[in-house]
Amino acid sequence: xxxxxVVLTGGVGGAKLVxxxxxxxxxxxxxxxxxxxxxxxxxxxxxxxxxxxxLYTLSDKANKAQGWGREGESWAFLDALRSLGGExxxxxxxxxxxxxxxxxxxxxxxxxxxxxxxxxxxxxGIGLTVLPMSDDPVATCLDTDVGMLEFxxxxxxxxxxxAVSRIRFxxxxxxxxxxxxxxxxxxxxxxxxxxxxxxLSVDPVLAVPGMRxxxxxxRAPVIAVSPIIGGKAVKGPTAKLMAELGITPxxxxxxxxxxxxxxxLVIDEGDxxxxxxxxxxxxxxxxxxxxxxxRVAQAALDLARAIGRR
Amino acid sequence: xxxxxVVLTGGVGGAKLVxxxxxxxxxxxxxxxxxxxxxxxxxxxxxxxxxxxxLYTLSDKANKAQGWGREGESWAFLDALRSLGGExxxxxxxxxxxxxxxxxxxxxxxxxxxxxxxxxxxxxGIGLTVLPMSDDPVATCLDTDVGMLEFxxxxxxxxxxxAVSRIRFxxxxxxxxxxxxxxxxxxxxxxxxxxxxxxLSVDPVLAVPGMRxxxxxxRAPVIAVSPIIGGKAVKGPTAKLMAELGITPxxxxxxxxxxxxxxxLVIDEGDxxxxxxxxxxxxxxxxxxxxxxxRVAQAALDLARAIGRR
Numbered sequence: 352x353x354x355x356x357v358v359l360t361g362g363v364g365g366a367k368l369v370x371x372x373x374x375x376x377x378x379x380x381x382x383x384x385x386x387x388x389x390x391x392x393x394x395x396x397x398x399x400x401x402x403x404x405x406l407y408t409l410s411d412k413a414n415k416a417q418g419w420g421r422e423g424e425s426w427a428f429l430d431a432l433r434s435l436g437g438e439x440x441x442x443x444x445x446x447x448x449x450x451x452x453x454x455x456x457x458x459x460x461x462x463x464x465x466x467x468x469x470x471x472x473x474x475x476g477i478g479l480t481v482l483p484m485s486d487d488p489v490a491t492c493l494d495t496d497v498g499m500l501e502f503x504x505x506x507x508x509x510x511x512x513x514a515v516s517r518i519r520f521x522x523x524x525x526x527x528x529x530x531x532x533x534x535x536x537x538x539x540x541x542x543x544x545x546x547x548x549x550x551l552s553v554d555p556v557l558a559v560p561g562m563r564x565x566x567x568x569x570r571a572p573v574i575a576v577s578p579i580i581g582g583k584a585v586k587g588p589t590a591k592l593m594a595e596l597g598i599t600p601x602x603x604x605x606x607x608x609x610x611x612x613x614x615x616l617v618i619d620e621g622d623x624x625x626x627x628x629x630x631x632x633x634x635x636x637x638x639x640x641x642x643x644x645x646r647v648a649q650a651a652l653d654l655a656r657a658i659g660r661r
Numbered sequence: 662x663x664x665x666x667v668v669l670t671g672g673v674g675g676a677k678l679v680x681x682x683x684x685x686x687x688x689x690x691x692x693x694x695x696x697x698x699x700x701x702x703x704x705x706x707x708x709x710x711x712x713x714x715x716l717y718t719l720s721d722k723a724n725k726a727q728g729w730g731r732e733g734e735s736w737a738f739l740d741a742l743r744s745l746g747g748e749x750x751x752x753x754x755x756x757x758x759x760x761x762x763x764x765x766x767x768x769x770x771x772x773x774x775x776x777x778x779x780x781x782x783x784x785x786g787i788g789l790t791v792l793p794m795s796d797d798p799v800a801t802c803l804d805t806d807v808g809m810l811e812f813x814x815x816x817x818x819x820x821x822x823x824a825v826s827r828i829r830f831x832x833x834x835x836x837x838x839x840x841x842x843x844x845x846x847x848x849x850x851x852x853x854x855x856x857x858x859x860x861l862s863v864d865p866v867l868a869v870p871g872m873r874x875x876x877x878x879x880r881a882p883v884i885a886v887s888p889i890i891g892g893k894a895v896k897g898p899t900a901k902l903m904a905e906l907g908i909t910p911x912x913x914x915x916x917x918x919x920x921x922x923x924x925x926l927v928i929d930e931g932d933x934x935x936x937x938x939x940x941x942x943x944x945x946x947x948x949x950x951x952x953x954x955x956r957v958a959q960a961a962l963d964l965a966r967a968i969g970r971r
Binding site for chain 1: 704705706731734735737738739740741742744745746747754755756757758759760762763765766769780781784785
C-alpha cells in the first residue's frame, strides 16, 4: 500500500499502533498527528510526553516494560535534584532530559514545536512524519473532586485517583493545526484514530479548530481502533474516567463519542459491535507484541480499504 | 580562631584553599566570594562553573582527579543530546544538570543567584557562606588571535589555545556586589585572595564596582596566595596567559597585579619574594592533599594575624 495514512494519537497505545503500521506499510507514507494537550512546563522545561513516547517507540528507545521513558534509563539527575530539594514527582531520566532541554532551548529561540519534533525524528532515523497537533499551547485540564488539575498533576502526581467531572482543553480555541496537519488529512487514503484515551488523548486533537472540519471533509474514511477490550480500557484511566463521566465502557460509547467523524471501528473479537450499524472489523486488539501491533494496524487499513473513499 | 575570614576565589584552586580553610577554622566564619565572570548560558541553562566547583568541593562531591564536575558522574544526557545533534562541547554530566536546571528555573522565576546559591549550599550541608560576587551578569570576554571569545568558549571549547591580547568583563560596570559581599569584607579579620588565575578568575571579582574600595577600606589585611610555583602557574592557563600579556610569571608580577590592595603574600618556599618588600609567608603552596590545603590556609591566616588590623 503506497497510499498515505494519517493516525491521530496520544501516547503509549497510539505509539504501538503507529509502530505496527510502520511494519505493514511504507513509513514515509505515515503521518502521526500527536496530542500535545499533555504538554507542560516543569522546572522551566517544555515537556511533550506523547510526542516523546512516539519518538522513543519509533526509534526503538522506549522502555517497553515501563510503558514510558527510555530503555536503560539512569537517574543521576533526579537523585541530584532531590538532594537540592527540587520537585521530583515527575520522573525525569538522564537520557530523557536531552529531549526536554533541547526542545525548551529551541522553543525559547523561537523555533516551532513541529520543526523541532521533525528534527528530532530525523536525527533518530524515524522514517515517518510525527506532527504535534498544534504549535500553539493547549493544556488538558481536569475538574476533579480535589479541584482543577493539569493533566500531568492528575495523571502522574495523583496517579488518576481524583474523580473527574469535566475535561477542558485550555487554549484550544486559539490554537491552529500545526503546519502539515491539514494537508496530511486532506491527502490521506485512510485516517486512523489510535486506541488512545478518547477523552484525554484524542479529544485534545479534535479540539483544535479546523480539525473536525478537516476530518469531515477528508476523502479518506476515518477508522478508530477501539480502546475497549471486554468492557475495559486496556491501559490507563480510560475505564475509570468513563465511569466517572457516567459512560458505559463499551463500543457503543466509543462510536457515540466519535459520532459524525467515524466511518468504521476496529473492535476486539470478544466485544459487541456498536448498535449504530457502523462497519466494524474484529481482531484481537490487545497489542502486546510487534506481531499484535502489525495485525491491528493491518485490520484498520483493511477496513479503510473495504470502506473506500467517501 | 573565631574571627571571620573572607576568600575571593575562582574555581578549582580557590576551592582547594577554601576547603583547607574549613579544616583549620570554623566553617561558619568563612565567606567565599566567588567569581561569576565564567557564568554563561548554554542550551538555555544558566551555568555557574566556579560556584558549582565550590559547591561540589565543599560537599565532597567533586571529581578530584578530573578537577571539575562530580565524582562518579554519568553521561546519558550528553549521549542523548549528541544523538539529537545538540551542542556537546561543554560536558554536562547527568548529576551536574540538577544544579543548572534548578538554578535556571529559579532565576527565570525572579530569584537571585545569591539566594539560590545559599539554598544549594544549605541543602548539601555546606557550613560556610558561598556568595556570588554579584547577582548581576558579568561576562569575562577575551580578545584573542581568533577573535573575541567568551570565557567558556576560550577555556573549554578552545582549550586556552588562542593567544589572548585583552580581557574584558562585560557588564561589570553596571554590576553591584551581591547581598552580603560588602558586609562580609567589612566584618572580616582576614581577607584572602585564592591562588586562582588573577586575570581570569580574581579580576572579575575586583571589577565589580565597590569591591576594590571595600578591600581598601577593610580593617582586615588582604593576603593573596600566589598561584606561581617555580615560575609556573600551578594549573590552567595562567602562565601561558601571562606570557601572552607580556608579564613574567613570578611573584613580582602577582604583587604588582594586586598593588594597592595587598598587605601580604603567601609564596612557595622555592620562589623569590617580590621586590616591593611586601610581607610574605613561605610554605609548600602546591595543594595536592587535604593536609596541603590546610597548611596553605593556615599559612595565610598566620600571615594575616602577624600583620594584624590595618
